[in-house]
Amino acid sequence: MSDSREHPVEILWRMQREAMTAGHALAEKDQGDQIWGGLAFRVGDYFLVTELTSIIDVLDCPAITPVPGTHAWVMGICNVRGKLFSVVDFGLFLGVAPRGTAREGRILVINNEDLGCTLFVPKIFGLRYFTEDQMNQDTSGLDEAIRPYVDRTFVQGDRTWAVLSLERLITDEKFLHVKDSAFK
Numbered sequence: 001m002s003d004s005r006e007h008p009v010e011i012l013w014r015m016q017r018e019a020m021t022a023g024h025a026l027a028e029k030d031q032g033d034q035i036w037g038g039l040a041f042r043v044g045d046y047f048l049v050t051e052l053t054s055i056i057d058v059l060d061c062p063a064i065t066p067v068p069g070t071h072a073w074v075m076g077i078c079n080v081r082g083k084l085f086s087v088v089d090f091g092l093f094l095g096v097a098p099r100g101t102a103r104e105g106r107i108l109v110i111n112n113e114d115l116g117c118t119l120f121v122p123k124i125f126g127l128r129y130f131t132e133d134q135m136n137q138d139t140s141g142l143d144e145a146i147r148p149y150v151d152r153t154f155v156q157g158d159r160t161w162a163v164l165s166l167e168r169l170i171t172d173e174k175f176l177h178v179k180d181s182a183f184k
Contacts, residue, residue, distance in 0.1 A: 008058040040128035044096030054166040057109035090119040130154040
């Protein structure tokens, strides 16, 4: 059982160590397959995974102060350890119906000092590992809303996991323009 005071990122690292100790990742490595792992989460019907180095923190959803004149997908701003961050409802940004509430969801703090942004996601699965033979470079089967932000996919069983490039997302003009044009 984890200590409730344990930092969420520390929990993820502990989970990774435990999985490796149990032989989950090592068994795949012994087969000669290269392993790639990342933080897995769900937004709408999208099953996503992103590089651990792209995220500096995973937090329960803090108190959010709305910001007038922004798009509906901008939930507002929040205070994370004394710094202000914008909070983007990633599902609404993609145009998918939200699944979950702020109470159930988490925020992913993006590793970019200049931007100060977090993504609200309704469901986090933790760490997910993939082998090289599960990788697929073809993203043409993905919806148009998510495709510009995906590097590649991995297929495990009947589930496709899209690898979200947070670098692509945070440099996209649509993502950077938060002002609602209807606001005067």
